[in-house]
Amino acid sequence: MPEPTLAAPAVPGTAARPAPARRRSSRHGSNAWAHVLLAAGGVVMVFPFVWQVLTSLSTNAQVMSVPPVFWPGELQWGNYAEVFSKLPFLQEFWVSVSITVVRTVGQLVLCSMAGYAFARMRFPLRGVLLALVLSILMVPSQVYLIPQYQIVNGLGWLNTVAGIAAPGVFSAFGTFLMMQFFKGVPDSLEEAARLDGANPFQVFARIMLPLAGPSLGALTIITVLWSWNDLLWPLVVSTRAESMPLAAGIATFAGRTTTDYTVMMAASVLAMAPILLLFIALQRRVIDGLAHSGLK
Amino acid sequence: MTSVDRSPRAGDGLASPARGSTRRAAARTGPPRKAPAGGARRGHDGWWPVLFVLPTMFGVVLFYLWPIVQTGWFSFTEWGAFGGQTWVGTENYVRLASDPDLGTAIVNTLVYTGIVLLGIPIAMVVASLLSRPGMRFTAFYRVLYFMPYVAMPTAVAMVWRLIFNGDFGVLNWALGLVGVDGPAWTSTPGFALVAVSIVGLWTSLGFAIIILSAGLKNIPSELFEAASLDGASPWRQFRSVTVPLLTPSVFFVTVITVINGFQLFDLLYALMGQGNPAIQETQSLVYLFYNEAFLRNDKGFAAAIAMVILLIVGAVTLLQFRMQRRWVTYA
Numbered sequence: 001m002p003e004p005t006l007a008a009p010a011v012p013g014t015a016a017r018p019a020p021a022r023r024r025s026s027r028h029g030s031n032a033w034a035h036v037l038l039a040a041g042g043v044v045m046v047f048p049f050v051w052q053v054l055t056s057l058s059t060n061a062q063v064m065s066v067p068p069v070f071w072p073g074e075l076q077w078g079n080y081a082e083v084f085s086k087l088p089f090l091q092e093f094w095v096s097v098s099i100t101v102v103r104t105v106g107q108l109v110l111c112s113m114a115g116y117a118f119a120r121m122r123f124p125l126r127g128v129l130l131a132l133v134l135s136i137l138m139v140p141s142q143v144y145l146i147p148q149y150q151i152v153n154g155l156g157w158l159n160t161v162a163g164i165a166a167p168g169v170f171s172a173f174g175t176f177l178m179m180q181f182f183k184g185v186p187d188s189l190e191e192a193a194r195l196d197g198a199n200p201f202q203v204f205a206r207i208m209l210p211l212a213g214p215s216l217g218a219l220t221i222i223t224v225l226w227s228w229n230d231l232l233w234p235l236v237v238s239t240r241a242e243s244m245p246l247a248a249g250i251a252t253f254a255g256r257t258t259t260d261y262t263v264m265m266a267a268s269v270l271a272m273a274p275i276l277l278l279f280i281a282l283q284r285r286v287i288d289g290l291a292h293s294g295l296k
Numbered sequence: 297m298t299s300v301d302r303s304p305r306a307g308d309g310l311a312s313p314a315r316g317s318t319r320r321a322a323a324r325t326g327p328p329r330k331a332p333a334g335g336a337r338r339g340h341d342g343w344w345p346v347l348f349v350l351p352t353m354f355g356v357v358l359f360y361l362w363p364i365v366q367t368g369w370f371s372f373t374e375w376g377a378f379g380g381q382t383w384v385g386t387e388n389y390v391r392l393a394s395d396p397d398l399g400t401a402i403v404n405t406l407v408y409t410g411i412v413l414l415g416i417p418i419a420m421v422v423a424s425l426l427s428r429p430g431m432r433f434t435a436f437y438r439v440l441y442f443m444p445y446v447a448m449p450t451a452v453a454m455v456w457r458l459i460f461n462g463d464f465g466v467l468n469w470a471l472g473l474v475g476v477d478g479p480a481w482t483s484t485p486g487f488a489l490v491a492v493s494i495v496g497l498w499t500s501l502g503f504a505i506i507i508l509s510a511g512l513k514n515i516p517s518e519l520f521e522a523a524s525l526d527g528a529s530p531w532r533q534f535r536s537v538t539v540p541l542l543t544p545s546v547f548f549v550t551v552i553t554v555i556n557g558f559q560l561f562d563l564l565y566a567l568m569g570q571g572n573p574a575i576q577e578t579q580s581l582v583y584l585f586y587n588e589a590f591l592r593n594d595k596g597f598a599a600a601i602a603m604v605i606l607l608i609v610g611a612v613t614l615l616q617f618r619m620q621r622r623w624v625t626y627a
Contacts (some may be wrong), residue, residue, distance in 0.1 A: 034425040034431060038425055042437060045440050046440055066463070066464050067469055113348040113351070116348060123345035132361060135361075136356065139364055140606055142585045142606075143602045144360050144364055145585075146370060166359070170356055170359055170360070200341060229449060230562075247449075251566045254454060255569055255570035261458060265454060265458070268450070268451035271450075272452070283439050286442075
């Protein structure tokens with residue numbers, strides 16, 4: 001993006017030439033400073049992750065030594081094996097995966113359908129219903145947490161995947177996001193399909209949904225991130241370690257044992273690794289998706 | 297639900313004489329209708345909108361709208377040990393007003409939000425460095441700065457606990473190198489809040505950088521060229537072109553940061569751990585709510601706290617939108 005604008009002034013005649021040349025040389029000089037600053041900041045940003053991995057491969061004695069041991073020497077891979085015996089890691093991992101899948105699939109289906117209807121269909125009370133949905137966006141989650149807990153409790157869903165996942169299957173934000181997308185699609189595409197005799201669901205599923213890829217991608221990213229990382233709600237509706245997702249499981253484990261640092265580090269590395277690896281693999285799409293949708 | 301069905305048919309009747317089985321034919325051949333302002337385009341969707349909207353409306357009403365009403369009601373009740381609520385009027389609010397914990401929680405939440413907001417100027421510097429012409433490795437830097445934002449807060453809190461540890465933490469070791477005797481960060485009131493806020497800043501910096509970078513991209517480069525032709529120094533360009541044109545993005549990031557700041561819970565809970573003696577003096581509004589609702593099981597009182605949080609967040613957001621005229625420049 002910046003390259004063409006830099007090249008542009010160089011085009012008209014010799015008179016303009018010295019200026020861009022000077023700018024280019026000064027540019028390279030000052031970019032070195034930019035790199036120094038960015039790299040220094042980057043080290044601060046990444047240090048906790050590096051430190052986490054290093055301590056997860058150390059002994060507890062090394063973790064507690066002063067001055068700190070930066071390189072553990074012999075790597076203690078056994079800490080990772082201990083994760084599986086000291087906390088119900090596999091069960092918690094499975095809960096995390098399950099609630100993330102249920103919520104993401106649920107939101108993709110429900111939010112795209114509702115968003116489509118709000119954007120492009122005509123029905124009575126449309127404005128009122130939309131206002132009701134959007135009003136939730138203004139309300140902090142604490143305001144509906146106690147009744148949500150009662151509902152899940154009443155259904156006998158405490159300590160179940162269904163109970164943790166249920167409220168998060170529905171999303172006002174997701175509906176809003178999809179609605180904004182569908183509003184921008186030109187009428188002509190829909191009209192053509194209608195002329196061919198497609199019913200509204202066929203128009204939605206065959207014409208509109210395939211166009212919505214980027215928005216569905218953004219919604220997926222947001223829901224996966226939130227679902228995997230969320231703590232408060234799972235903490236409220238799951239009391240047994242083996243029925244908690246990882247975020248709550250790690251916090252609870254840390255609350256129980258305060259001295260087993262290395263296992264705690266290994267467990268938290270394992271807990272966040274799937275999302276971090278996914279992020280690094282898809283970094284451009286994740287960053288663009290979050291930037292375009294604005295919110296987490 | 298019958299009303300949902302009736303009206304489109306009525307609309308049909310108004311728009312064209314065709315009805316029932318010939319409705320679709322009418323949609324095809326009928327005269328083009330004026331599109332209403334709401335963006336809806338047809339009067340012929342029949343039952344379909346019900347199929348599309350009903351599942352979401354069901355969940356939204358069951359899990360969000362009705363609960364909001366219920367919490368409002370709960371805030372005027374006291375809960376018995378075995379369930380059942382008794383109306384106590386404004387007692388919970390009166391109790392809350394004289395509860396020193398509420399003041400502490402509000403101040404702590406504001407201090408946390410304030411410190412995290414300091415990340416915005418830092419993000420502005422990083423974003424403008426990243427958007428320099430000819431800058432390389434920008435994708436790499438973005439990943440570095442964005443990683444804390446996507447990482448699980450409870451998991452990163454674990455390593456920050458080690459870093460902040462008063463006896464063997466690497467931070468106090470580093471401070472010791474420059475002759476500063478660091479405190480036991482996470483168990484000393486005051487310092488604990490600063491520690492939580494630092495982690496909060498570290499976590500949210502990436503988001504601000506991404507939004508501000510997008511804002512920078514939208515500034516036309518001609519403006520910078522014109523400024524430099526007029527002899528403006530890079531600093532002057534930053535101050536007179538970048539900053540004003542970036543204010544809408546800064547405003548957006550500020551609003552989001554404040555809203556998220558008021559939701560402080562995960563980092564506080566995971567960084568301090570349960571049973572930390574400093575928690576009462578460090579708690580946030582959401583922690584106060586969680587503690588009353590689910591640890592002390594005083595749900596009526598907690599509902600009142602939730603309503604107060606709603607009120608504060610609403611007031612602060614409104615204030616921000618009111619203030620935006622003073623400093624946000626829309627080009």
